Amino acid sequence: MTATGLFVSFEGIDGSGKSTQSRRLATALRAMGHEVVLTREPGGSPGAEEIRALVLQGDPDRWSAETELLLFTAARRDHLERTIRPALAAGQIVICDRFADSTRMYQGLSRGDLRGAVDTLHTLMIGQEPDLTLLVDMDPVAALARARARATHEERFEDFGQDLQDRMRAGFLALAQEFPARIRVIDGNRTESDVADQVLATVIPALSPAFSPAAEQRS
Ligand code: ADP
Numbered sequence: 001m002t003a004t005g006l007f008v009s010f011e012g013i014d015g016s017g018k019s020t021q022s023r024r025l026a027t028a029l030r031a032m033g034h035e036v037v038l039t040r041e042p043g044g045s046p047g048a049e050e051i052r053a054l055v056l057q058g059d060p061d062r063w064s065a066e067t068e069l070l071l072f073t074a075a076r077r078d079h080l081e082r083t084i085r086p087a088l089a090a091g092q093i094v095i096c097d098r099f100a101d102s103t104r105m106y107q108g109l110s111r112g113d114l115r116g117a118v119d120t121l122h123t124l125m126i127g128q129e130p131d132l133t134l135l136v137d138m139d140p141v142a143a144l145a146r147a148r149a150r151a152t153h154e155e156r157f158e159d160f161g162q163d164l165q166d167r168m169r170a171g172f173l174a175l176a177q178e179f180p181a182r183i184r185v186i187d188g189n190r191t192e193s194d195v196a197d198q199v200l201a202t203v204i205p206a207l208s209p210a211f212s213p214a215a216e217q218r219s
C-alpha cells in the first residue's frame, strides 16, 4: 500500500453480493492489521446520507433523470470531501460499496443515454477513480430474486425489474472492458466464502508498495 492509502470499490447489479463482500473484505483486512474505512454510496457521510434518502425513497418519478444525476453527484462530492479523501490521506484502506461506475450505469444508461453528461460532471466535480474496482458479476435473474427477498424501503432501481437488471449487467461488463486495469470481474454465482476468497486474492497484490494504478484510472 502506498502512503496515500488504497481505494477499493465494489460494483455490480442489485443483489449481486456487493454489501456482503464489502463487509467480508473489511473484516479480513482488519484481521491482517490494516486500518479500513468501510463505506457506501449513495451515502457515506452525514450530508450524503441525507441525499440518499431523497434519491432512494418515495415516488420513483420524483426526480427527472438529470436532477437525479445532480443529486447522486452532490452526494459523492460530499462523501469524497468528508470521508474518502481524509481516510486515504491518513493511509487507510477505503472500501466503498458502489462509486462512480454505478452512476455511469444507472444514470448514464437507465433512462436514455446520459453517459456524456455523467462523464462531464464526474470530471468537473469528482475527478477521482478507485485504485481497484471489484465487479461482482452474476446471473441477473438470481440477483433480482435475492434483492427482492431482502425487501427494504429503498428500492429505487429494483422496481424497474428484470429488463433493467439485464441491461445493467451487460453495461457493467462493457465498463470492465473500457477500464481493464482498474476493474476486475469476480464471479458472484458461488458461495459467499468462495467469492470472498477470490476478492481477497485480487486485493492483496494491490497492498504491495509496487502496485501502481494505471494511467486510465486517473483520467
Ligand atoms: P448487493 O449489495 O449487491 O445488493 P447483498 O450483499 O446485499 O447484495 O446480497 C443480497 C442478498 O443475497 C442478501 O440477502 C445476502 O445475504 C445474499 N447473498 C449475498 N451473497 C450471496 C451468495 N454468494 N450466495 C447466496 N446468497 C448471497
Ligand code: TYD
Binding pocket: 013, 014, 015, 018, 019, 041, 042, 056, 072, 097, 098, 099, 100, 102, 103, 104, 106, 107, 147, 155, 156, 157, 158
Ligand atoms: P445500494 O444500496 O447499493 O443497493 P443494492 O444493495 O440493492 O445494490 O444502491 C441503491 C440504489 O442506488 C441501487 O439501485 C443503485 C442506485 N445508484 C444509482 O442509481 N446511482 C449511483 O450513483 C449509485 C451509487 C447508486
